[in-house]
Amino acid sequence: MGQRKREQSTLTALVWFAVPATVMASLFLAVNYLQNGSITSVAYQKIFEYTRMNGYRFRSFSMTSIPKNMVHNFDFSNPMKGLSLSGIALVRMNAALFGWPLSLVFVLLAGWKKRAGLLLASVICFFLVHGLISDVGVDSFAPVHFFELALPFLLLTVLGLQRSTATLLELTTHQDEQVKDSAPTTDADTEHDAEAAPAQTTTEKGSLISHPLTVFPSLFMMVFVFLSLTGYVPIRFRALYMIGKDINTPFQAVKKQKLKRAVVFATMRFTKQCVSKPTKHFLYWRPNNDPALKNDILWVNHLDVLSDKRLMKHFPARKGYVMQWKKDCTVHYLPLAPMKPGAVPKGWIGGNQKGLDPPAK
Numbered sequence: 001m002g003q004r005k006r007e008q009s010t011l012t013a014l015v016w017f018a019v020p021a022t023v024m025a026s027l028f029l030a031v032n033y034l035q036n037g038s039i040t041s042v043a044y045q046k047i048f049e050y051t052r053m054n055g056y057r058f059r060s061f062s063m064t065s066i067p068k069n070m071v072h073n074f075d076f077s078n079p080m081k082g083l084s085l086s087g088i089a090l091v092r093m094n095a096a097l098f099g100w101p102l103s104l105v106f107v108l109l110a111g112w113k114k115r116a117g118l119l120l121a122s123v124i125c126f127f128l129v130h131g132l133i134s135d136v137g138v139d140s141f142a143p144v145h146f147f148e149l150a151l152p153f154l155l156l157t158v159l160g161l162q163r164s165t166a167t168l169l170e171l172t173t174h175q176d177e178q179v180k181d182s183a184p185t186t187d188a189d190t191e192h193d194a195e196a197a198p199a200q201t202t203t204e205k206g207s208l209i210s211h212p213l214t215v216f217p218s219l220f221m222m223v224f225v226f227l228s229l230t231g232y233v234p235i236r237f238r239a240l241y242m243i244g245k246d247i248n249t250p251f252q253a254v255k256k257q258k259l260k261r262a263v264v265f266a267t268m269r270f271t272k273q274c275v276s277k278p279t280k281h282f283l284y285w286r287p288n289n290d291p292a293l294k295n296d297i298l299w300v301n302h303l304d305v306l307s308d309k310r311l312m313k314h315f316p317a318r319k320g321y322v323m324q325w326k327k328d329c330t331v332h333y334l335p336l337a338p339m340k341p342g343a344v345p346k347g348w349i350g351g352n353q354k355g356l357d358p359p360a361k
Helices: 002-036 043-053 079-096 114-129 147-182 187-199 212-257 305-312
Strands: 262-266 297-301 319-325 331-335
Touching: 002 043, 079 147, 114 147, 147 212, 212 262, 212 331, 262 305, 305 319
Parallel strands: 262 297, 262 319
Antiparallel strands: 319 331
């Protein structure tokens, strides 16, 4: 009877896993098909195909950096590299997860039993799949190729805190019992214990509430939270604020100049790092437009004055502007209509330079 009940429980768990997994997998494959033309083709593959077709123009990739058989972000030539990058990802996650000096310390104390074992198994499987990855991934919030580990690490931290507290409670309770059993008793002691018994605080299950040592895990956690709130969070928030100012500079300039129904010929790179230094941001490209080109501001690549004016013939109801960064890290939008050839530097194209002579050095 017990064996059958366990089998039913296992089957129920498998069903609960299979249903959402099947739904999410189907959605993922459907997005691949609709967006990339094949259920097995991911967006990275599609952008590489387009990059090759476009002669590597307006891309940071060179004509030799993307082999036709390349699987993006994976390196099968050196397994030790993947192992070292996994270590780097753990170091970065340790810093970025909670902002604690040791964010993963309680993960190590969670143990392997029951729920902790399942979570640790998911972490190990994740690292096995990412064992051949070619880079950790950088961004302003986490190692982007490993941030999925945040959820199991968070749950393992809770379990580790719980287990370390319970272990200390068990050890201190055991020591107290040993001391009490080894001490000689007298009638006076027995009478004193009987009088003191009502003052002992017990839990609902009847066990004594914590020994002073059992507060250490929670105390460490509160110290870590305090250090994060005072030494990490303000610095991180300030860095993100400065990054936001740099990223929004082109858009604030649009508002300042009150551009409406415009075509803006953007330079490469689209943004610069000014007030955010030394923190780096990772926004390089102009915004994408609505497929129907109905945006109030259309962002396009700047080539040269003549090429830009040829494009403007397709938008007679709009005004054209050329984006220019100044040395003081401000952005200005210069009206295209009155410009003469050579009035502004040619745009950067890269790749095969098709459609434009190489920009002057």
